[in-house]
Amino acid sequence: METLCCESLSKSFDGVQALEKVGVCFPTSGIAAVIGPNGAGKTTLINVLTGFLRPEAGRCLFGNREITRLAPHRIARLGIARTFQDLRLIQQVSVLDNVMLARPNQRGERLLPALLRFGVAEEETRNREEAMRTLRFVGLEEKASDPAGELSYGQQKLLTLACCLATEARVLLLDEPVAGVHPEMVEQILGLLRRLRDEGKLIVFIEHDIAAVRQVADVVIVMDNGQVIAQGPPSEVLERPEIMEAYVG
Amino acid sequence: MEYALHILVFVGIYIILAASLDLLAGHTGLLSIAHAAFYGLGAYTSALLTVKAGAPFLLGVLGGMFVAALLSLLVSLPSLRLIDDYFVIATFAFQMILFSIFNNWNELTGGPTGIPGIPEPSVIGWEVTSHLEFVVLAGVFAILAFLVVWRLTTGPFGRALHAIREDEVLAKSIGKNALRFKITVFAISSALAASAGSLYAHYITYIDPTSFTVMESILVISMVIIGGAGSLWGPLLGAFVLVTLPETLRFIGLPSAVAANLRQIIYGSLLVVMMMVRPQGLVGRYALGR
Incomplete structure (x- = not known):
């Protein structure tokens, strides 16, 4: 290591x-x-x-x-992942989307797979499962579909930690x-x-x-x-x- | 009837322009004032390829898109390494330079007299000549452009774009190459604008620099803002409203000198009212330049 x-x-x-x-x-x-x-x-x-x-x-x-x-x-x-003192999250989108965003090496973020949608749906399913697993770990799975901006301050801190973890x-x-x-x-x-x-x-x-x-x-x-x-x-x-x-x- | 179809062709052309600008401005948060320049690049490249080199229509379109994407790098590579504000200024400069080139490089572009005699399109044996056929062609182009924008603004790619727009520092901290996304999106947005330019050139069969001024860029920006930046249908609605509105004014029977000025006043006041009442546009969720 x-x-x-x-x-x-x-x-x-x-x-x-x-x-x-x-x-x-x-x-x-x-x-x-x-x-x-x-x-x-x-x-x-x-x-x-x-x-x-x-x-x-x-x-x-x-x-x-x-x-x-x-x-x-x-x-x-x-x-090497990090969090910020001032909480950085995409406030308008859901808790789950924030975590899915942080998943590494997403094929669907490359131009051609994004345009042709080759294998992107399967990858999204996998990433959603992984993201839910991370949310369960930090105890936010019930908030998965809430907008991140609606979480309490402490929950937002948990979410930033979840995003860090999601990067693996x-x-x-x-x-x-x-x-x-x-x-x-x-x-x-x-x-x-x-x-x-x-x-x-x-x-x-x-x-x-x-x-x-x-x-x-x-x-x-x-x-x-x-x-x-x-x-x-x-x-x-x-x-x-x-x-x-x-x-x- | 012919007149209505003529308007519809323009609705199609402006849907391509507005949707492609929204990909850049609404979804990625990068405002470009050079959209008319790329629109013009498509028109000129396509016209020159078909008139001077005898290339077929589709090759002209692809050539225009390629040149636009390539030249977009001239703006994005140096300016996007700095902060985004410089990008706006760089696109403005690019718009001014391109207009000067269209207007002054007489040997190539014909200068102010433009390029006449651009052939009507022929797509794999289909001769597009009537207004109705042009509506179909413009419709196909608009749908393709819309599909590209839709696929790039939803799913993982769109999620990353929106993250870059909302918080670039966060996006970088979780491993997103923000610079690469921005350069890619600008090239694609420019290439789509160029395809609208080709369509315009081969429809009107004559182009001159006055169609590609900074005012044209501002018109497309207005379409995005009025329709709703960062939304799927907003730019379509904006394009439809701003293309058809001046045409309806025609029927009120004002003298054309008054109508032209009135149009400018209406654009202006519409923008001001939208900024005050609904900054996110008619159907949008995201306010530009917030």
């Missing part, structure tokens, strides 16, 4: 150093939490890893493959998957993350909720001022007073 690593990544916005020589190697599987105060560079790190931002220096590797300059859709096709990515980069969500749903989402870890996926999530991090993370990566200032198991990292001070401060 490929490991996701980055080496001395730097990125600045108008003179503000968002990432400064960041080097991290995530475990091949498991749950890694990225924590740190606002503006620490957590989201920038995800944006660089997924190709939405180009770093000024450094590189990202997935296994032996350099992915630093790949377009976002190519990185997604390698099996092995690496999931989740930007605040439980922020602003009802406590019961936090438990539900954390439970899903555990199950995904058990299936061998790597989950990297940005989170401010330390209790949630403590509950599920195998590794904690602490960022501050665009740098990684600590990493290790939560039992060790979260006990260090200087870390908690930086985080709270």
